[in-house]
Amino acid sequence: MDTNLHFTLPTEVFSGRGCVAKQAQRWMLGRHALIVTGKTSARLSGALDDVCACLDARQIPYVTYEGISANPDETQVYAGAAVARTRGCDFVIAIGGGSVLDAAKSIAWVVASNVPREAFFNGVPATDPVLPIVAIPLTCGTGSEVTQYSIITDHEAKTKKNVSSAAFFPTIALLDAHYLTSLPKDVLCDTALDALSHAIEGIYSLKADCFSRALAETAIGVLMPELVRMAHGTFVNLAQLQYGSMVAGMVIAQTGTGLVHAMGYPLTYYKGMPHGRANGVLLAGYLAFMQATCASLTERILAAAGLSLPEELQALVDTLLDIQGCFREAPTEEELEVFTGDSLRLEVVRRYRTLPSPEEVKDLYRMGF
Ligand SMILES: [Fe+2]
Numbered sequence: 001m002d003t004n005l006h007f008t009l010p011t012e013v014f015s016g017r018g019c020v021a022k023q024a025q026r027w028m029l030g031r032h033a034l035i036v037t038g039k040t041s042a043r044l045s046g047a048l049d050d051v052c053a054c055l056d057a058r059q060i061p062y063v064t065y066e067g068i069s070a071n072p073d074e075t076q077v078y079a080g081a082a083v084a085r086t087r088g089c090d091f092v093i094a095i096g097g098g099s100v101l102d103a104a105k106s107i108a109w110v111v112a113s114n115v116p117r118e119a120f121f122n123g124v125p126a127t128d129p130v131l132p133i134v135a136i137p138l139t140c141g142t143g144s145e146v147t148q149y150s151i152i153t154d155h156e157a158k159t160k161k162n163v164s165s166a167a168f169f170p171t172i173a174l175l176d177a178h179y180l181t182s183l184p185k186d187v188l189c190d191t192a193l194d195a196l197s198h199a200i201e202g203i204y205s206l207k208a209d210c211f212s213r214a215l216a217e218t219a220i221g222v223l224m225p226e227l228v229r230m231a232h233g234t235f236v237n238l239a240q241l242q243y244g245s246m247v248a249g250m251v252i253a254q255t256g257t258g259l260v261h262a263m264g265y266p267l268t269y270y271k272g273m274p275h276g277r278a279n280g281v282l283l284a285g286y287l288a289f290m291q292a293t294c295a296s297l298t299e300r301i302l303a304a305a306g307l308s309l310p311e312e313l314q315a316l317v318d319t320l321l322d323i324q325g326c327f328r329e330a331p332t333e334e335e336l337e338v339f340t341g342d343s344l345r346l347e348v349v350r351r352y353r354t355l356p357s358p359e360e361v362k363d364l365y366r367m368g369f
Contacts, residue, residue, distance in 0.1 A: 098142025141191025143249015
Protein backbone atom coordinates (compact mmCIF):
# COMPACT_ATOMS: atom_id res chain seq x y z
CA MET A 1 0.00 0.00 0.00
CA ASP A 2 1.26 3.48 -0.91
CA THR A 3 1.25 5.35 2.40
CA ASN A 4 2.31 8.77 1.09
CA LEU A 5 -0.20 11.28 2.45
CA HIS A 6 -1.32 14.81 1.93
CA PHE A 7 -4.13 15.56 4.35
CA THR A 8 -5.39 18.97 5.53
CA LEU A 9 -8.26 19.67 7.88
CA PRO A 10 -7.90 22.86 9.93
CA THR A 11 -11.56 22.95 11.04
CA GLU A 12 -12.30 22.18 14.68
CA VAL A 13 -15.35 19.90 14.76
CA PHE A 14 -17.83 19.37 17.58
CA SER A 15 -20.94 17.25 17.38
CA GLY A 16 -23.72 16.12 19.66
CA ARG A 17 -26.97 17.38 21.10
CA GLY A 18 -26.61 20.94 22.41
CA CYS A 19 -23.09 21.46 21.05
CA VAL A 20 -23.87 25.02 19.93
CA ALA A 21 -24.52 26.13 23.51
CA LYS A 22 -21.90 23.84 25.06
CA GLN A 23 -19.12 25.20 22.84
CA ALA A 24 -20.36 28.79 22.73
CA GLN A 25 -17.20 30.31 24.16
CA ARG A 26 -15.12 28.67 21.43
CA TRP A 27 -17.09 30.09 18.52
CA MET A 28 -17.14 33.73 19.62
CA LEU A 29 -14.65 34.57 16.89
CA GLY A 30 -15.10 38.35 16.76
CA ARG A 31 -16.91 41.39 18.07
CA HIS A 32 -19.79 41.61 15.60
CA ALA A 33 -21.33 38.63 13.84
CA LEU A 34 -22.96 38.29 10.45
CA ILE A 35 -25.39 35.37 10.61
CA VAL A 36 -26.06 33.93 7.15
CA THR A 37 -29.11 31.70 6.63
CA GLY A 38 -31.58 30.53 4.00
CA LYS A 39 -35.28 31.32 4.03
CA THR A 40 -36.68 29.06 6.75
CA SER A 41 -34.62 26.13 8.03
CA ALA A 42 -32.45 28.10 10.48
CA ARG A 43 -35.59 29.27 12.26
CA LEU A 44 -37.56 26.01 11.90
CA SER A 45 -34.72 23.88 13.24
CA GLY A 46 -34.19 26.06 16.31
CA ALA A 47 -30.54 26.61 15.40
CA LEU A 48 -30.92 30.35 14.84
CA ASP A 49 -32.56 30.79 18.25
CA ASP A 50 -29.79 28.81 19.92
CA VAL A 51 -27.08 30.89 18.22
CA CYS A 52 -28.77 34.21 19.03
CA ALA A 53 -29.22 33.18 22.68
CA CYS A 54 -25.49 32.45 22.95
CA LEU A 55 -24.56 35.78 21.31
CA ASP A 56 -27.03 37.71 23.48
CA ALA A 57 -25.67 36.08 26.64
CA ARG A 58 -22.19 37.32 25.73
CA GLN A 59 -23.40 40.70 24.47
CA ILE A 60 -21.99 40.10 21.01
CA PRO A 61 -24.02 42.14 18.51
CA TYR A 62 -25.14 40.48 15.28
CA VAL A 63 -27.04 41.07 12.09
CA THR A 64 -28.86 38.34 10.16
CA TYR A 65 -28.82 37.99 6.38
CA GLU A 66 -31.53 35.49 5.45
CA GLY A 67 -31.27 35.85 1.69
CA ILE A 68 -29.56 32.66 0.49
CA SER A 69 -31.52 30.38 -1.84
CA ALA A 70 -30.60 27.03 -3.37
CA ASN A 71 -27.75 27.33 -5.89
CA PRO A 72 -26.72 30.86 -4.79
CA ASP A 73 -25.16 33.26 -7.27
CA GLU A 74 -22.73 36.12 -6.72
CA THR A 75 -25.63 38.62 -6.43
CA GLN A 76 -26.59 36.95 -3.14
CA VAL A 77 -22.96 36.89 -2.04
CA TYR A 78 -22.57 40.62 -2.64
CA ALA A 79 -25.90 41.42 -0.97
CA GLY A 80 -24.73 39.54 2.14
CA ALA A 81 -21.36 41.27 2.00
CA ALA A 82 -23.07 44.67 1.86
CA VAL A 83 -24.99 43.85 5.05
CA ALA A 84 -21.76 42.78 6.79
CA ARG A 85 -19.94 45.95 5.71
CA THR A 86 -22.76 48.23 6.85
CA ARG A 87 -22.58 46.76 10.35
CA GLY A 88 -18.81 46.24 10.56
CA CYS A 89 -19.05 42.46 11.03
CA ASP A 90 -15.77 40.69 11.72
CA PHE A 91 -16.92 37.06 11.73
CA VAL A 92 -19.53 34.98 9.93
CA ILE A 93 -21.90 32.35 11.33
CA ALA A 94 -23.40 30.16 8.60
CA ILE A 95 -26.56 28.23 9.55
CA GLY A 96 -28.06 26.11 6.80
CA GLY A 97 -27.46 23.64 4.02
CA GLY A 98 -24.64 23.61 1.52
CA SER A 99 -25.90 26.68 -0.34
CA VAL A 100 -25.82 28.76 2.83
CA LEU A 101 -22.44 27.49 4.00
CA ASP A 102 -20.90 27.97 0.56
CA ALA A 103 -22.31 31.48 0.14
CA ALA A 104 -21.14 32.43 3.64
CA LYS A 105 -17.56 31.48 2.74
CA SER A 106 -17.61 33.73 -0.30
CA ILE A 107 -19.20 36.53 1.71
CA ALA A 108 -16.41 36.18 4.30
CA TRP A 109 -13.85 36.53 1.51
CA VAL A 110 -15.54 39.40 -0.35
CA VAL A 111 -15.85 41.41 2.89
CA ALA A 112 -12.33 40.78 4.21
CA SER A 113 -10.58 41.22 0.85
CA ASN A 114 -12.79 43.85 -0.79
CA VAL A 115 -13.17 41.65 -3.86
CA PRO A 116 -14.45 43.58 -6.91
CA ARG A 117 -17.48 41.89 -8.42
CA GLU A 118 -15.91 41.55 -11.85
CA ALA A 119 -13.04 39.54 -10.28
CA PHE A 120 -15.23 37.20 -8.26
CA PHE A 121 -14.90 34.13 -10.51
CA ASN A 122 -11.21 34.71 -11.31
CA GLY A 123 -9.92 32.64 -8.38
CA VAL A 124 -9.00 33.43 -4.78
CA PRO A 125 -5.42 34.68 -4.34
CA ALA A 126 -3.70 32.59 -1.64
CA THR A 127 -2.83 35.71 0.37
CA ASP A 128 -6.40 37.04 0.48
CA PRO A 129 -7.78 37.32 4.01
CA VAL A 130 -11.16 35.75 4.84
CA LEU A 131 -13.30 36.48 7.91
CA PRO A 132 -13.44 33.59 10.41
CA ILE A 133 -16.40 31.27 9.78
CA VAL A 134 -18.58 29.23 12.14
CA ALA A 135 -20.46 26.49 10.22
CA ILE A 136 -23.66 24.93 11.52
CA PRO A 137 -24.97 22.49 8.88
CA LEU A 138 -28.70 21.83 8.64
CA THR A 139 -28.58 19.15 5.95
CA CYS A 140 -26.59 15.95 5.66
CA GLY A 141 -24.98 16.09 2.25
CA THR A 142 -22.70 18.95 1.45
CA GLY A 143 -19.90 18.39 3.95
CA SER A 144 -19.20 22.09 3.39
CA GLU A 145 -18.63 22.49 7.13
CA VAL A 146 -15.27 20.75 6.66
CA THR A 147 -14.27 21.85 3.16
CA GLN A 148 -12.56 24.81 1.52
CA TYR A 149 -15.11 25.00 -1.29
CA SER A 150 -17.73 27.59 -2.08
CA ILE A 151 -19.90 26.51 -5.01
CA ILE A 152 -21.52 29.54 -6.62
CA THR A 153 -23.70 29.70 -9.74
CA ASP A 154 -22.17 31.63 -12.62
CA HIS A 155 -25.07 32.63 -14.89
CA GLU A 156 -22.71 33.78 -17.62
CA ALA A 157 -21.07 30.34 -17.77
CA LYS A 158 -24.47 28.65 -17.18
CA THR A 159 -23.07 26.35 -14.50
CA LYS A 160 -21.86 26.25 -10.92
CA LYS A 161 -18.29 27.32 -10.27
CA ASN A 162 -15.99 26.25 -7.50
CA VAL A 163 -14.64 29.28 -5.67
CA SER A 164 -12.17 27.90 -3.17
CA SER A 165 -9.26 28.74 -0.93
CA ALA A 166 -7.49 27.06 1.97
CA ALA A 167 -8.70 30.08 3.97
CA PHE A 168 -12.33 29.03 3.35
CA PHE A 169 -12.20 26.10 5.80
CA PRO A 170 -14.55 27.09 8.63
CA THR A 171 -12.71 27.75 11.88
CA ILE A 172 -15.24 25.67 13.74
CA ALA A 173 -18.08 23.32 12.75
CA LEU A 174 -20.95 22.46 15.09
CA LEU A 175 -23.05 19.41 14.22
CA ASP A 176 -26.26 18.85 16.13
CA ALA A 177 -28.39 16.18 14.45
CA HIS A 178 -31.42 17.39 16.38
CA TYR A 179 -31.56 20.31 13.91
CA LEU A 180 -32.23 17.84 11.09
CA THR A 181 -35.56 16.67 12.52
CA SER A 182 -37.46 19.42 10.67
CA LEU A 183 -35.81 18.58 7.33
CA PRO A 184 -38.29 17.41 4.64
CA LYS A 185 -37.78 13.75 3.68
CA ASP A 186 -36.93 14.51 0.06
CA VAL A 187 -34.22 16.97 1.13
CA LEU A 188 -32.86 14.41 3.58
CA CYS A 189 -32.67 11.84 0.79
CA ASP A 190 -31.23 14.19 -1.85
CA THR A 191 -28.51 15.45 0.46
CA ALA A 192 -27.60 11.93 1.63
CA LEU A 193 -27.17 10.92 -2.03
CA ASP A 194 -24.89 13.92 -2.47
CA ALA A 195 -22.76 12.75 0.45
CA LEU A 196 -22.59 9.21 -0.98
CA SER A 197 -21.51 10.70 -4.28
CA HIS A 198 -18.72 12.67 -2.58
CA ALA A 199 -17.35 9.51 -0.99
CA ILE A 200 -17.52 7.45 -4.20
CA GLU A 201 -16.03 10.12 -6.46
CA GLY A 202 -13.34 10.76 -3.85
CA ILE A 203 -12.18 7.14 -3.94
CA TYR A 204 -11.53 7.26 -7.70
CA SER A 205 -9.77 10.63 -7.67
CA LEU A 206 -6.12 10.84 -8.69
CA LYS A 207 -5.67 12.97 -5.56
CA ALA A 208 -6.88 10.16 -3.27
CA ASP A 209 -4.50 8.43 -0.89
CA CYS A 210 -4.84 5.50 1.49
CA PHE A 211 -6.19 7.70 4.29
CA SER A 212 -8.79 9.59 2.23
CA ARG A 213 -9.93 6.26 0.74
CA ALA A 214 -10.30 4.79 4.22
CA LEU A 215 -12.40 7.80 5.20
CA ALA A 216 -14.49 7.39 2.04
CA GLU A 217 -15.14 3.72 2.83
CA THR A 218 -16.21 4.75 6.34
CA ALA A 219 -18.59 7.34 4.92
CA ILE A 220 -20.10 4.84 2.46
CA GLY A 221 -20.48 2.26 5.24
CA VAL A 222 -22.27 4.78 7.46
CA LEU A 223 -24.49 6.32 4.76
CA MET A 224 -25.66 3.21 2.90
CA PRO A 225 -27.61 1.53 5.74
CA GLU A 226 -29.45 4.81 6.34
CA LEU A 227 -30.31 5.12 2.64
CA VAL A 228 -31.59 1.53 2.68
CA ARG A 229 -33.69 2.34 5.76
CA MET A 230 -35.05 5.41 3.94
CA ALA A 231 -36.02 3.17 1.01
CA HIS A 232 -37.83 0.81 3.41
CA GLY A 233 -39.56 3.71 5.12
CA THR A 234 -38.15 2.76 8.51
CA PHE A 235 -36.42 4.85 11.19
CA VAL A 236 -33.42 6.78 9.94
CA ASN A 237 -30.59 7.74 12.26
CA LEU A 238 -30.00 11.43 11.59
CA ALA A 239 -26.79 11.57 13.61
CA GLN A 240 -25.35 8.80 11.43
CA LEU A 241 -26.34 10.65 8.26
CA GLN A 242 -24.79 13.84 9.57
CA TYR A 243 -21.62 12.00 10.53
CA GLY A 244 -21.37 10.18 7.19
CA SER A 245 -21.89 13.42 5.32
CA MET A 246 -19.17 15.17 7.29
CA VAL A 247 -16.69 12.33 6.74
CA ALA A 248 -17.47 12.43 3.01
CA GLY A 249 -16.82 16.18 3.18
CA MET A 250 -13.41 15.47 4.69
CA VAL A 251 -12.77 13.22 1.69
CA ILE A 252 -13.56 15.81 -0.98
CA ALA A 253 -11.60 18.43 0.96
CA GLN A 254 -8.60 16.28 -0.09
CA THR A 255 -9.69 14.91 -3.46
CA GLY A 256 -12.32 17.27 -4.86
CA THR A 257 -15.37 15.94 -6.65
CA GLY A 258 -15.36 14.51 -10.16
CA LEU A 259 -17.37 13.37 -13.14
CA VAL A 260 -20.69 12.85 -11.34
CA HIS A 261 -20.69 16.40 -10.02
CA ALA A 262 -19.55 17.79 -13.38
CA MET A 263 -22.46 15.96 -15.06
CA GLY A 264 -24.90 16.82 -12.29
CA TYR A 265 -24.40 20.59 -12.51
CA PRO A 266 -26.17 20.92 -15.93
CA LEU A 267 -29.10 18.86 -14.61
CA THR A 268 -29.41 21.36 -11.78
CA TYR A 269 -28.80 24.46 -13.89
CA TYR A 270 -31.01 23.62 -16.88
CA LYS A 271 -33.55 21.18 -15.40
CA GLY A 272 -33.82 22.45 -11.83
CA MET A 273 -33.00 19.04 -10.37
CA PRO A 274 -31.74 19.29 -6.76
CA HIS A 275 -27.97 18.87 -6.59
CA GLY A 276 -27.88 15.62 -4.61
CA ARG A 277 -30.65 14.02 -6.67
CA ALA A 278 -28.82 14.89 -9.90
CA ASN A 279 -25.74 13.13 -8.56
CA GLY A 280 -27.80 10.22 -7.26
CA VAL A 281 -29.34 9.35 -10.64
CA LEU A 282 -25.90 9.34 -12.29
CA LEU A 283 -24.05 7.42 -9.60
CA ALA A 284 -24.74 3.78 -10.52
CA GLY A 285 -23.93 4.33 -14.20
CA TYR A 286 -20.71 6.01 -13.20
CA LEU A 287 -19.82 3.09 -10.94
CA ALA A 288 -20.42 0.65 -13.81
CA PHE A 289 -18.33 2.82 -16.15
CA MET A 290 -15.42 3.00 -13.69
CA GLN A 291 -15.61 -0.74 -13.01
CA ALA A 292 -14.14 -1.41 -16.45
CA THR A 293 -10.90 0.46 -15.74
CA CYS A 294 -10.71 0.62 -11.93
CA ALA A 295 -11.96 -2.83 -10.92
CA SER A 296 -10.28 -3.06 -7.53
CA LEU A 297 -11.41 0.40 -6.37
CA THR A 298 -14.93 -0.41 -7.54
CA GLU A 299 -14.80 -3.65 -5.55
CA ARG A 300 -13.85 -1.64 -2.45
CA ILE A 301 -16.76 0.75 -2.99
CA LEU A 302 -19.25 -2.07 -3.50
CA ALA A 303 -17.95 -3.92 -0.44
CA ALA A 304 -18.20 -0.79 1.74
CA ALA A 305 -21.74 -0.26 0.44
CA GLY A 306 -22.75 -3.88 1.04
CA LEU A 307 -23.53 -4.36 -2.66
CA SER A 308 -22.44 -6.87 -5.29
CA LEU A 309 -23.25 -4.94 -8.46
CA PRO A 310 -23.63 -1.27 -9.52
CA GLU A 311 -27.18 -2.14 -10.69
CA GLU A 312 -28.16 -2.67 -7.05
CA LEU A 313 -27.30 0.95 -6.35
CA GLN A 314 -29.47 2.01 -9.30
CA ALA A 315 -32.36 0.00 -7.87
CA LEU A 316 -31.92 1.68 -4.47
CA VAL A 317 -31.84 5.18 -5.98
CA ASP A 318 -34.91 4.36 -8.11
CA THR A 319 -36.81 3.19 -5.02
CA LEU A 320 -35.78 6.28 -3.04
CA LEU A 321 -36.95 8.63 -5.78
CA ASP A 322 -40.13 6.66 -6.42
CA ILE A 323 -41.30 6.75 -2.82
CA GLN A 324 -40.88 10.51 -2.82
CA GLY A 325 -42.79 10.82 -6.08
CA CYS A 326 -39.82 12.41 -7.83
CA PHE A 327 -40.53 12.54 -11.54
CA ARG A 328 -37.41 12.32 -13.69
CA GLU A 329 -37.74 13.87 -17.10
CA ALA A 330 -35.11 12.39 -19.41
CA PRO A 331 -32.98 15.00 -21.21
CA THR A 332 -33.64 15.34 -24.94
CA GLU A 333 -30.85 14.56 -27.43
CA GLU A 334 -30.32 18.31 -27.92
CA GLU A 335 -30.03 18.78 -24.16
CA LEU A 336 -27.58 15.87 -23.91
CA GLU A 337 -25.36 17.63 -26.43
CA VAL A 338 -25.27 20.78 -24.29
CA PHE A 339 -24.92 18.94 -20.96
CA THR A 340 -22.07 16.80 -22.27
CA GLY A 341 -20.17 19.81 -23.62
CA ASP A 342 -20.65 21.74 -20.37
CA SER A 343 -19.58 18.90 -18.10
CA LEU A 344 -16.50 17.89 -20.10
CA ARG A 345 -15.34 21.51 -20.08
CA LEU A 346 -15.07 21.44 -16.27
CA GLU A 347 -11.62 20.87 -14.84
CA VAL A 348 -12.80 18.28 -12.29
CA VAL A 349 -13.26 15.56 -14.91
CA ARG A 350 -9.50 15.53 -15.41
CA ARG A 351 -8.91 14.26 -11.87
CA TYR A 352 -9.48 10.68 -13.06
CA ARG A 353 -7.53 7.97 -14.75
CA THR A 354 -10.32 7.50 -17.25
CA LEU A 355 -11.64 10.47 -19.17
CA PRO A 356 -14.91 9.48 -20.87
CA SER A 357 -15.62 10.34 -24.48
CA PRO A 358 -18.59 12.61 -25.26
CA GLU A 359 -20.58 9.53 -26.39
CA GLU A 360 -19.81 7.76 -23.12
CA VAL A 361 -20.96 10.81 -21.15
CA LYS A 362 -24.23 10.86 -23.10
CA ASP A 363 -24.71 7.15 -22.33
CA LEU A 364 -24.10 7.83 -18.64
CA TYR A 365 -26.82 10.49 -18.70
CA ARG A 366 -29.19 8.08 -20.49
CA MET A 367 -28.55 5.36 -17.88
CA GLY A 368 -29.79 7.68 -15.11
CA PHE A 369 -33.22 8.22 -16.68
FE1 LIG B 1 -22.05 17.72 -3.85
